[in-house]
Amino acid sequence: MNDYLKHISKIEKNFNLSINNDLKSLVNYKDYKNLKFQNWCNYQEGFSQNIFDWFLNHNKIKKSSGIFFDPFCGSGSSLISAKNNGFEVIGIDINPFSTLLTETKIEKYSKRDIQHIKDFKVPTYREIKKLYNKFEFSMVRKLYSRKNFTKIELLKRSINKVNNKKAKRFLFTALTCCLESSSYYRKAGNGLKKRKNIIEVDFFYEFKKKKQQMLEDIKYVKNHLSHKVICGNINKIEKIIDVDSVDISLFSPPYPNCFDYFEVYKIELWIGEFIESYEELKKLRKTAITSNLNADLKRDVSSIDIKNLSNLLFLTMKYLKKEDLWNKNIPKMLILYFYEMDIFIKKLYKIIRKGGNVGIVIGNSSYGGIPIISDLILAEIAKQNKFKVKEIIVARNNETASQQYKKISKLIKYIRESVIIIEK
Numbered sequence: 121m122n123d124y125l126k127h128i129s130k131i132e133k134n135f136n137l138s139i140n141n142d143l144k145s146l147v148n149y150k151d152y153k154n155l156k157f158q159n160w161c162n163y164q165e166g167f168s169q170n171i172f173d174w175f176l177n178h179n180k181i182k183k184s185s186g187i188f189f190d191p192f193c194g195s196g197s198s199l200i201s202a203k204n205n206g207f208e209v210i211g212i213d214i215n216p217f218s219t220l221l222t223e224t225k226i227e228k229y230s231k232r233d234i235q236h237i238k239d240f241k242v243p244t245y246r247e248i249k250k251l252y253n254k255f256e257f258s259m260v261r262k263l264y265s266r267k268n269f270t271k272i273e274l275l276k277r278s279i280n281k282v283n284n285k286k287a288k289r290f291l292f293t294a295l296t297c298c299l300e301s302s303s304y305y306r307k308a309g310n311g312l313k314k315r316k317n318i319i320e321v322d323f324f325y326e327f328k329k330k331k332q333q334m335l336e337d338i339k340y341v342k343n344h345l346s347h348k349v350i351c352g353n354i355n356k357i358e359k360i361i362d363v364d365s366v367d368i369s370l371f372s373p374p375y376p377n378c379f380d381y382f383e384v385y386k387i388e389l390w391i392g393e394f395i396e397s398y399e400e401l402k403k404l405r406k407t408a409i410t411s412n413l414n415a416d417l418k419r420d421v422s423s424i425d426i427k428n429l430s431n432l433l434f435l436t437m438k439y440l441k442k443e444d445l446w447n448k449n450i451p452k453m454l455i456l457y458f459y460e461m462d463i464f465i466k467k468l469y470k471i472i473r474k475g476g477n478v479g480i481v482i483g484n485s486s487y488g489g490i491p492i493i494s495d496l497i498l499a500e501i502a503k504q505n506k507f508k509v510k511e512i513i514v515a516r517n518n519e520t521a522s523q524q525y526k527k528i529s530k531l532i533k534y535i536r537e538s539v540i541i542i543e544k
């Protein structure tokens with residue numbers, strides 16, 4: 121293990137590494153979950169909208185200077201700030217719930233659109249027969265009382281009849297944003313957990329409250345600039361974005377920490393009817409970046425030249441092989457993760473203009489007591505792909521599960537969340 125430590129510090133010396141305590145609260149969900157827009161729903165993987173302002177200041181980038189791109193836009197945090205700072209924005213995400221949320225936040229609404237939203241009335245309550253029949257989702261009967269589930273269904277039907285496209289999307293977003301908070305289950309770790317104290321809420325009331333809150337927030341988006349939000353896979357970016365056209369990119373890809381976003385957001389995805397079958401869910405999982413064990417791990421990785429991707433990844437794999445891991449597919453998942461990130465970074469290089477700055481927010485993880493130092497590995501990959509790695513700024517050190525903590529001892533300092541700043 122001492123050898124491993126020596127290797128890591130040698131690699132670390134190749135980069136300009138520092139700590140910035142101001143960044144801690146910008147990457148820590150708990151500190152900003154009550155901000156406008158961010159409080160629409162429980163989107164724990166998001167970073168703070170304010171990280172964009174920090175990024176502009178830190179890199180001395182002028183406001184209103186071109187095109188901003190977030191390839192993993194999630195709940196749209198960076199796109200709102202970029203738009204408010206005078207950038208045209210482009211966002212992509214594979215999760216249809218995320219892109220719905222983002223589009224609703226940054227959309228340009230006319231007075232007529234707003235009037236349609238305001239005029240929408242919740243339907244009159246009535247019983248519905250065969251309420252659960254259309255759902256393949258095994259948890260569907262456990263999530264709400266029959267009364268609330270009926271209200272959700274009645275609302276969906278009424279929203280579907282709204283003719284104004286933007287109003288319809290807005291209202292549907294309001295509905296999906298109430299789905300978790302009104303449920304008997306809540307997001308917890310890598311999935312859902314039954315709430316200890318169940319308070320029966322009135323879904324119609326929650327919806328009306330959410331609609332009002334969202335109407336207030338959208339007043340704060342400057343809307344004269346164009347935006348594009350695409351639900352799809354980042355491997356298609358060259359088809360969507362012109363070569364050398366993007367001025368800034370700031371994003372947070374999935375971390376290779378075994379979190380499956382499709383598991384975490386399953387209430388919204390199923391009850392919002394973004395997915396209708398387990399087959400569809402499987403397809404979505406296959407297209408996302410491989411960052412968890414539900415991904416397609418049947419692929420052959422023997423032809424991937426790990427050393428060519430990153431020296432540190434090669435070394436990490438060597439040490440990981442000696443450990444008794446809780447799942448035998450972990451090494452494969454990690455290889456695929458960095459392999460896919462390498463392909464993505466190559467594509468990113470093409471669309472960024474010369475001199476354009478990119479910030480990557482990433483968290484390190486650990487398996488079998490071996491830290492997966494993703495900030496250094498991704499910095500190596502970016503360097504290999506001709507980006508200039510300007511700095512790695514540590515935003516915060518993470519807590520790891522106590523069992524892991526014992527094993528990891530001296531290496532604990534590598535379990536951190538950082539921002540890698542690179543330039544074309």
Ligand SMILES: C[S@@+](CC[C@H](N)C(=O)[O-])C[C@H]1O[C@@H](n2cnc3c(N)ncnc32)[C@H](O)[C@@H]1O
Nearest residue numbers: 166167192194195197213214215353354408409
């Ligand atoms: C850490 S989250 C980003 C959160 C975002 N910064 C925010 O503030 O809400 C990573 C996102 O990457 C998306 N993602 C995963 N694989 C993808 C792929 N192949 N193409 C596009 N998006 C992907 C996930 O759906 C998830 O929303």
